[in-house]
Amino acid sequence: MKNVLHIISSPRTNGSASRTLGNAIEVKLQEAYPEHTITTLDLLKNPFPHLGEEQVDSWFIPAKSRTPEQNAAVQRSDDAIAQLHASDVIIISVPIYNFGIPSALKAYIDHIARGGMTFRYSENGFEGLVKNKKSLYRGGQRFHFFRR
């Protein structure tokens, strides 16, 4: 049994190509591995705020000195990181918007990219700490990982 996290980032719902592709992958996965648990993180319905002073400051302030607002900001980030670490398979439904990713996905990435939690700098340089995950993005180029 594996935990699958499906991150949806298109701001569109009706006629969204990336949602259609992501949902098709979900269906295929569920057919092949009915025992897997799929959690959907729809960044349109549950957006992460653009990083503001509150968020950035709160990550560097000791817990006992934080305001309730700073605690809430840290909690949102901590929860998202815990969800990421708990998943074995990550599907990212992402379109190109203006030569980049939708801002909702960038905001999410800003909340999960925290030193010592999802990356660190070691003597060998930058090191990612979200390890041993299978990932699919932009409609399934890496779908072969999931074939039996």
Ligand SMILES: Cc1cc2nc3c(=O)[nH]c(=O)nc-3n(C[C@H](O)[C@H](O)[C@H](O)COP(=O)(O)O)c2cc1C
């Ligand atoms: C506001 C906007 C900006 C876009 N920018 C680009 C782009 O820079 N490059 C590109 O190849 N396609 C671009 N597209 C096309 C989208 O990537 C394409 O329509 C995609 O299917 C959108 O995904 P969605 O249907 O899941 O929202 C853009 C579409 C929109 C609506």
